[in-house]
Amino acid sequence: xxxxxxxxxxxxxxxxxxxxxxxxxxxxxxxxxxxxxxxxxxxxxxxxxxxxxxxxxxxxxxxxxxxxxxxxxxxxxxxxxxxxxxxxxxxxxxxxxxxxxxxxxxxxxxxxxxxxxxxxxxxxxxxxxxxxxxxxxxxxxxxxxxxxxxxxxxxxxxxxxxxxxxxxxxxxxxxxxxxx
Amino acid sequence: xxxxxxxxxxxxxxxxxxxxxxxxxxxxxxxxxxxxxxxxxxxxxxxxxxxxxxxxxxxxxxxxxxxxxxxxxxxxxxxxxxxxxxxxxxxxxxxxxxxxxxxxxxxxxxxxxxxxxxxxxxxxxxxxxxxxxxxxxxxxxxxxxxxxxxxxxxxxxxxxxxxxxxxxxxxxxxxxxxxx
Numbered sequence: 001x002x003x004x005x006x007x008x009x010x011x012x013x014x015x016x017x018x019x020x021x022x023x024x025x026x027x028x029x030x031x032x033x034x035x036x037x038x039x040x041x042x043x044x045x046x047x048x049x050x051x052x053x054x055x056x057x058x059x060x061x062x063x064x065x066x067x068x069x070x071x072x073x074x075x076x077x078x079x080x081x082x083x084x085x086x087x088x089x090x091x092x093x094x095x096x097x098x099x100x101x102x103x104x105x106x107x108x109x110x111x112x113x114x115x116x117x118x119x120x121x122x123x124x125x126x127x128x129x130x131x132x133x134x135x136x137x138x139x140x141x142x143x144x145x146x147x148x149x150x151x152x153x154x155x156x157x158x159x160x161x162x163x164x165x166x167x168x169x170x171x172x173x174x175x176x177x178x179x180x
Numbered sequence: 181x182x183x184x185x186x187x188x189x190x191x192x193x194x195x196x197x198x199x200x201x202x203x204x205x206x207x208x209x210x211x212x213x214x215x216x217x218x219x220x221x222x223x224x225x226x227x228x229x230x231x232x233x234x235x236x237x238x239x240x241x242x243x244x245x246x247x248x249x250x251x252x253x254x255x256x257x258x259x260x261x262x263x264x265x266x267x268x269x270x271x272x273x274x275x276x277x278x279x280x281x282x283x284x285x286x287x288x289x290x291x292x293x294x295x296x297x298x299x300x301x302x303x304x305x306x307x308x309x310x311x312x313x314x315x316x317x318x319x320x321x322x323x324x325x326x327x328x329x330x331x332x333x334x335x336x337x338x339x340x341x342x343x344x345x346x347x348x349x350x351x352x353x354x355x356x357x358x359x360x
Contacts, residue, residue: 015334015340017196035194038311039216039229040311049221076348080348080352126306131227131309152342154194155191155195157351158348159345159346163343164340164343166340168260168337168339173337174264180337
């Protein structure tokens with residue numbers, strides 16, 4: 001995977017895709033599928049809504065690190081199955097034939113088959129709201145994946161895939177962060 | 181607009197569309213375009229990332245209420261222009277030929293031309309993280325709009341429109357909230 005400017009990481013999250021969150025508890029890797037995410041600024045700061053209903057949450061809070069991985073449409077079935085099985089019983093990387101790559105800043109696994117992957121550190125957890133605040137510390141893109149459409153969960157078991165793109169840069173020049 | 185079960189509101193937000201946030205300061209309506217949103221649970225509780233860089237934020241904090249409106253693809257240009265002009269100088273409903281409907285629980289305007297609209301009360305504002313916590317108190321759908329594709333902002337002035345839908349309910353039956 002190729003290095004990506006951290007300031008561009010938000011362009012993979014702003015459109016609201018379902019993502020895979022990777023953790024490592026020192027013994028094994030785990031993955032969870034999450035749709036409840038939010039961009040917080042242009043520096044690679046993100047919020048996730050998660051809590052102890054997610055198996056990976058304990059590891060996340062203990063290690064204070066994770067990866068966010070953006071799956072392409074070709075992984076849709078695997079993403080759903082990852083969200084529907086228990087990482088304490090299954091090695092999800094093995095079960096779903098995904099490749100865990102080592103990051104440079106954390107011990108959490110990057111998913112090679114994803115469009116982009118971000119190594120993150122936990123900044124804080126707002127327990128009353130179940131909101132986790134993350135800061136990206138390294139970002140990568142897998143440019144070899146041809147079909148770059150992302151997956152969006154509706155929440156009722158159906159999903160919508162990225163369709164046509166529209167360029168309206170000319171209407172909002174003053175709102176686009178520098179370098180994008 | 182037809183009443184919608186509040187427990188279904190999240191199915192319009194989970195996929196990460198750009199939305200229009202409506203406020204009324206007692207004298208006039210205003211609108212802002214926001215992409216930084218997150219579902220918090222299945223009861224119609226949502227987070228927005230906003231702050232005093234948004235003109236409507238003052239009104240939001242004063243009135244403690246707003247609407248969230250989900251624009252269809254046909255409103256794309258208007259949504260971008262709404263995000264790029266200043267509500268203190270322009271009456272955005274008039275300028276962009278949108279219809280403000282009165283809600284039942286708040287004074288904030290519903291946008292008739294949107295797929296769905298939610299009246300919300302401000303639960304709290306986490307100023308350090310710029311996160312606003314909202315609770316939906318009434319929800320509506322405009323079923324007359326034929327093209328129901330939503331708009332997703334990438335953040336660089338380009339947008340992606342909803343494409344094909346996939347039904348994977350059979351793979352995740354146990355994760356789908358009752359009634360959906």
